[in-house]
Amino acid sequence: xxxxxxxxxxxxxxxxxxQSYVDLDDPEHLEFEYVRRLAHVLDCVAEPGAALDLLxxxxxxxxxxxxxxxxxxxxxxxxxxxxxxxxxxxxxxLPVAAGSxxxxxxxxxxxxxxxxxxxSADVVVGDVFGGSxxxxxxxxxxxxxxxxxxxxxxxxxxxxxxDGAPFGxxxxxxxxxxxxxxxxxxxxxxxxxxxxxFGNAVLLASQRELPxxxxxxxxxxxxxxxxxxxxxxxxxxxxxxxxxxxxDAVASPEPPEGAFSLG
Numbered sequence: 001x002x003x004x005x006x007x008x009x010x011x012x013x014x015x016x017x018x019q020s021y022v023d024l025d026d027p028e029h030l031e032f033e034y035v036r037r038l039a040h041v042l043d044c045v046a047e048p049g050a051a052l053d054l055l056x057x058x059x060x061x062x063x064x065x066x067x068x069x070x071x072x073x074x075x076x077x078x079x080x081x082x083x084x085x086x087x088x089x090x091x092x093x094l095p096v097a098a099g100s101x102x103x104x105x106x107x108x109x110x111x112x113x114x115x116x117x118x119x120s121a122d123v124v125v126g127d128v129f130g131g132s133x134x135x136x137x138x139x140x141x142x143x144x145x146x147x148x149x150x151x152x153x154x155x156x157x158x159x160x161x162x163d164g165a166p167f168g169x170x171x172x173x174x175x176x177x178x179x180x181x182x183x184x185x186x187x188x189x190x191x192x193x194x195x196x197x198f199g200n201a202v203l204l205a206s207q208r209e210l211p212x213x214x215x216x217x218x219x220x221x222x223x224x225x226x227x228x229x230x231x232x233x234x235x236x237x238x239x240x241x242x243x244x245x246x247x248d249a250v251a252s253p254e255p256p257e258g259a260f261s262l263g
Contacts (some may be wrong), residue, residue, distance in 0.1 A: 012061045014086070015133045016129070020061030022094050027066035033224040034160050034200040037187045039067050039219045040127065041158045041204060044211040045123060049179075051075045055150065057109040057138070062102060063089050079104045080112045082128075084214045094240040105129060111138040119152045126159030134161060134252040140175060143244035144180040144205075154208040157181070161203055162252050165195030169252045171241035173203060174234065179243045181205040185212055185230040187219055193227060198256050239240035 003009035009023040011031075011191050030036045044065070046052055048236035051074035056065055059081030068075055077100075083088050084106045096102050105112065124147050129140050137143065147157050161169040170186075179185055185204040192199035204210055212230045216220070219226040228239065244250075 008060070012090075014060075014131065014182070015131075019129075020063050022061045022066065024064055024094065027063075027070045030063065030067065030180045032063075033189070033226075034202060035063055035067075036222055036224060037126070037200075037202045037219060037226055038064055040162060040187075040215060040222070041156070041202065042068055042123065044215045044218065045156045046072075050074070052122040053121045053152075054078070054125065055113075055116065056080065056125045056127065057113065057128065059104060060127070061094055062096060062104070062129070064125060065102045066096060066100070069096070069102055073101075075101050077102045080107050080109050082106070082108055082228065094164065095100075108137075110143060113143070113150060116150045118149055121150050122152055122155050124151055124155070124157045126157065129160075129162075130251065130256050132162070134169075136249040137171070137246075138191065139176070139244065140180055140246045140249040141176045142246045143249075144176040147177075147205075148180040148207075151206075152192055155206065156210070157203075157205040158159050160202045161201050162199065162255060163201065164192070164198030164253070164256070167237065168194070169250070170201055170203075171238055172194070172244045174238045175241040175243045177203065177205040178238065182207050183210050183230075184234055185210045185228055186234055187215070187226050187228050189224070189226050193229065198253075218262075 001011045006023055008025045012020040051072055053079045056079040059079040065077045074253045118184050183206050188201040190198050214226040
């Protein structure tokens with residue numbers, strides 16, 4: 001659907017849920033709260049403008065790859081999207097600029113990750129939703145170990161997740177990545193963290209110290225303020241959670257009606 005307020009901006013919905021927003025004239029304009037938080041992570045994990053090798057699991061309308069291409073020219077970006085029809089639609093109506101460094105692959109995210117070379121990415125982005133749920137195949141300890149294998153030393157994993165109190169799914173994901181990585185952080189709107197509503201949470205994992213202080217500043221000052229949890233506060237949220245094996249992994253919970261509605 002076109003945005004009547006911006007000449008070449010478009011909203012993509014999948015099964016009635018808002019999925020992507022793209023402004024073809026301004027790829028650094030980000031409309032959705034969770035995408036802004038993913039972008040804040042990209043801004044903080046390396047020097048401004050430095051090119052990165054990024055692997056995006058989940059493509060949508062390529063909002064975040066377009067943002068990275070604009071802000072970090074020369075980056076190499078592989079985007080893995082399962083929905084061939086969606087890839088064709090986006091390619092026809094919302095094409096990326098020539099020379100962007102973005103390559104889109106129609107494939108299953110978990111299978112692509114399993115075949116990816118060791119230490120081949122600076123950042124892996126997980127933003128895969130089947131409708132409005134994260135698939136079980138991307139919710140296990142084995143998946144977390146594959147991510148760790150594909151990242152370079154000091155690389156960062158960042159994922160868009162969704163859950164609500166008592167955070168059974170989210171706590172399991174933190175346990176999965178806590179077992180595979182030395183450092184964790186979580187970004188979410190305070191009301192979500194307090195269990196007042198269902199919503200998105202952005203998970204970060206790395207073997208190196210994460211840029212929690214600069215990330216906290218930029219998230220707090222955003223038009224949609226968010227909090228960054230790490231250390232003891234995150235350990236309290238995770239308390240008692242155990243890693244989830246492939247055999248026991250489940251998709252993220254179904255959002256309550258209207259949780260991600262358009263208005």
